[in-house]
Each structure stands twice: as structure tokens, then as C-alpha cells.
Amino acid sequence: MADPITWLAVGSAVLGATGAVSSANAQAASAQSAQNAAEYNAAASAQRATVAFQQGNANEEAQRRQAALQLGKQRAATAQSGVDLASGSALDLYQQSATNAELDALNIRYGAQLQAQGYQQQSTLDSLSAQQAGNNARSAMTAGYLNAGASALSAYGTYTNQKTQLALAQKGLK
Secondary structure: OOOOOHHHHHHHHHHHHHHHHHHHHHHHHHOOOOOOOOHHHHHHHHHHHHHHHHHHHHHHHHHHHHHHHHHHEEEEEEEEOOOOOOOHHHHHHHHHHHHHHHHHHHHHHHHHHHHHHHHHHHHHHHHHHHHHHHHHHHHHHHHHHHHHHHHHOOOOOOHHHHHHHHHHHHHOOO
């Protein structure tokens, strides 16, 4: 049967190692949760980028259709009033209206592209964050096992030191 010093050393080593591994598991679980959240956010941002781009295209096309209707009404009203659309200020006005309509459509496209690009950049940042959280989870586990080993070695060192001191004390008593 082992002496009390041995039992204390073994108990200390077990408690220290268990505590280190338990702490590592908790830290790794937290980092894994952060990784999952960041991956979800990255996917959501990528989806928002796609939607923003698609909505921008739809809005651009809607603007062009609306502009075509307005230009058609302008042309009809000008022709109905007897003004020649082929030259002069009527032609200039019509061309300026067409140019403004095209600029409006292009501005819609540009705004959608900027919005989609912002979402894509956020998706990239979230992906990088997810990778870092995964690295943190692995590091926490590694550190936990190293701490468990260090705790066991420390307990063994304490045990051997106490055994040596006890042996020296017993020699001095004889």
C-alpha cells in the first residue's frame, strides 16, 4: 500500500491534469463556436452580395424600361405638336433625356456593385475570422495537453522532492 505522500502526489497530478484538459476543452469549444458563427456570417454576407448584385441588375433594367417609356412619350408628344425631332433643340432635348436616363441606369448598377463588393469584403473578413477561431481551438487543445503534462511532471517533481526530504529526515533520526 502506498504512503500518504504518494497518494497526495498522484491526486495532485490527476487534479492538475484534469483541470488543464477541462479548461482546454472549454476554450476549444468557445473557439469552435466562434468559428461556426464566423463561417455562418461569411456565408450570409456572400449571399447578401449575390442578392445585392441581382437586385441592382433588376433595378437597372427597370430603370431602362421606365426611361424607354418616358422617352417614347416625349417623342410622341413632340411629334404630335408638329415639332421635327430630327434636328434643332427638340433633338438636343431628346438626346439629353436619353443620356440622363442612361446615367441613371448606370448609377443604379454602380451602387449595386458597391453594395455587393462591401458584402463580399465582409464575407472575406468573416472567413478569415473563422480560420483564426479554428486555429485558436487547436491551440487551446494543444496548450491544455501541454499544461496537463506539465502539471503531472510538477507533481512528480514535488513527490520525489518530498520523498528525498523524508528519507533524509529518517536518516537523521537513526
